[in-house]
Amino acid sequence: MRVSREQAAQNRERVIETASRLFREHGFDGIGLKDLMASAGLTQGGFYKQFASKDELAALASRRAIASAAERWSSAVASRPDDPFSAVAEFYLSPEHVAERAEGCPFVALASDAARQGPEVKAEFEAGIRANLDMIAGLSAEEDRDALLAKVSMMVGAVLLSRTVNDETLARQILNAAGSQITAHAKLPGGKPEGVQ
Numbered sequence: 001m002r003v004s005r006e007q008a009a010q011n012r013e014r015v016i017e018t019a020s021r022l023f024r025e026h027g028f029d030g031i032g033l034k035d036l037m038a039s040a041g042l043t044q045g046g047f048y049k050q051f052a053s054k055d056e057l058a059a060l061a062s063r064r065a066i067a068s069a070a071e072r073w074s075s076a077v078a079s080r081p082d083d084p085f086s087a088v089a090e091f092y093l094s095p096e097h098v099a100e101r102a103e104g105c106p107f108v109a110l111a112s113d114a115a116r117q118g119p120e121v122k123a124e125f126e127a128g129i130r131a132n133l134d135m136i137a138g139l140s141a142e143e144d145r146d147a148l149l150a151k152v153s154m155m156v157g158a159v160l161l162s163r164t165v166n167d168e169t170l171a172r173q174i175l176n177a178a179g180s181q182i183t184a185h186a187k188l189p190g191g192k193p194e195g196v197q
Contacts, residue, residue: 011040011046015050015051019036019057019060021065024102024103024106024110025102027110028110028113028117033047033054058120058121062121062124062125065109066106066128069105069107070131073088073092073132073135076090076091076092077139088136089182093158093176093178093182095162098159098175101163107128107132132152136148136152154182158177
């Protein structure tokens with residue numbers, strides 16, 4: 001049976017959304033097309049009607065995962081507009097976020113995989129890093145871009161390291177140490193950044 005254009009577009013979106021979660025959970029190479037398509041409720045045969053390659057899907061899924069993470073940062077900001085930078089850091093460095101492998105930060109879940117991907121995937125990660133840096137710049141009184149980049153890097157590194165240990169006390173210690181260093185000198189800027197509600 002022939003699929004309508006509208007249904008084909010919905011199927012494509014479903015595959016991208018499913019891939020954004022499954023890639024974060026298993027890595028780009030940790031799940032095959034057959035299992036990925038089955039998780040989206042579709043057959044493997046339909047994949048190449050929707051995408052030129054798995055690389056194209058990896059880039060689109062990366063963009064979706066990064067956008068989803070940005071929305072979560074915006075939600076954290078909205079929850080504490082009086083101290084938005086601390087709100088983002090506390091959300092990001094929480095044990096709950098660490099446990100969310102399929103819905104969590106794509107930089108933590110996929111950075112090492114992305115480094116081995118083609119230019120399309122790397123371009124999505126680069127754009128996401130720049131956008132996160134811009135958002136953090138709008139939330140913090142810190143004007144030194146290098147210091148802000150170090151804070152973002154510390155947040156990503158802390159979540160990554162906390163996921164690699166069995167000892168929950170050590171995992172929390174890693175998160176708490178990063179959080180205290182990151183927010184030690186944070187000050188509330190004059191207003192919220194553009195695009196943050």
